[in-house]
Amino acid sequence: MQINGGVSFCENGMRAAIRAMHVHSELIGMINENIAGFDKVGFQRREPIVSSMTEFLGVHGLSTTVDDQVGRIIASNNPLDIAIAQKGYFQIQTPNGVKLTRDGRFKLDKEGNLLSLEDFPVLSDAGMPIKLPCIPENIDKVRVDAKGKISVYNPSTNQLTDAGILGVVDATGVAVLNPDIKQGYNEYSNVALQNEFLKVKPIVSNFEANRQIFLIESNNLQKVISQLGSVS
Numbered sequence: 001m002q003i004n005g006g007v008s009f010c011e012n013g014m015r016a017a018i019r020a021m022h023v024h025s026e027l028i029g030m031i032n033e034n035i036a037g038f039d040k041v042g043f044q045r046r047e048p049i050v051s052s053m054t055e056f057l058g059v060h061g062l063s064t065t066v067d068d069q070v071g072r073i074i075a076s077n078n079p080l081d082i083a084i085a086q087k088g089y090f091q092i093q094t095p096n097g098v099k100l101t102r103d104g105r106f107k108l109d110k111e112g113n114l115l116s117l118e119d120f121p122v123l124s125d126a127g128m129p130i131k132l133p134c135i136p137e138n139i140d141k142v143r144v145d146a147k148g149k150i151s152v153y154n155p156s157t158n159q160l161t162d163a164g165i166l167g168v169v170d171a172t173g174v175a176v177l178n179p180d181i182k183q184g185y186n187e188y189s190n191v192a193l194q195n196e197f198l199k200v201k202p203i204v205s206n207f208e209a210n211r212q213i214f215l216i217e218s219n220n221l222q223k224v225i226s227q228l229g230s231v232s
Contacts, residue, residue: 014221017214019058023050024207026059031200034191042103043189044068045196068171071102071190073182079139080106080114083187084168085180091123091167092116098123100169102187108132108139114150114163124164125175132163144183 030048037043046064054061073083082104084090089100105117112132114122121129125148132152136142141153148166153159168179 014214014217016055017210017217020055020210021207021214022059023054023062024203024210026062027203028200028207030064031196031203034189034196035193037189038191038193040189041105041186042071042101043191044071044102045189045191066171067190069190070187072188073185074188076184076186078105079142079144079184080108081184081186082106082144082166083182083185084176085182086176086178088168088170088176088179091127091169092118093121093123093129094118100171105186108135108142110135123167125167126164127167128164130164130166133161144181146179146181148179148181 027048027050030046034045037045045067047067049063049065051057051061051063068087070085070087073085082090084102084104089102090104092099092101099120101116103117106122107115107117109115109119112135114130114132116122124130130150132142132150134152134154134156136152137155143151143153143160144166145151148168150163150166151160152163154161166179166181168176168181170176
């Protein structure tokens with residue numbers, strides 16, 4: 001602080017503390033998002049990336065990346081629940097384009113179309129919506145092998161009839177040749193709660209340290225202003 005016939009306050013300390021608290025709040029928000037997604041099927045945790053310039057850029061120096069490690073694969077009672085035991089994504093056709101997802105909770109409509117929970121068509125490895133050649137009496141008649149080939153029992157021929165191969169791709173859209181498909185399983189998130197909770201403590205400590213710096217700077221400013229007022 002400089003006094004030259006007035007007050008010229010150098011706010012670098014307070015400004016840096018506010019930026020740091022903002023960054024720490026964003027980091028805690030990312031961790032909370034991961035914790036909230038712990039029990040979600042197909043959820044992939046977000047890993048925050050703090051650049052070397054974050055001290056000066058604030059939250060603009062933050063970014064995130066997706067942790068693409070395989071999550072917890074748990075058996076279900078639904079043959080149309082499908083999990084990918086390797087890295088990769090199912091392709092879903094939405095009004096806004098192709099969506100990549102690891103949520104393999106699928107269903108059939110009355111026409112035999114394979115759909116996502118949001119009623120969007122599931123795409124094959126050829127990029128076309130998958131439709132069963134015949135409507136099964138129950139979904140237990142649908143078979144999906146490890147490579148994603150879908151077959152359905154045809155009562156008229158007493159044989160399994162191929163319906164297509166699930167289109168499993170990586171994050172860049174390149175086909176995954178050996179996705180290791182698991183029929184009758186759901187993949188839950190790859191979030192490890194203990195790791196997320198351990199990351200919270202140092203962030204909260206840093207937030208509190210910067211809050212104290214802000215309070216000290218603010219109190220010093222108030223004292224100087226009060227002293228100037230008493231002198232005048």
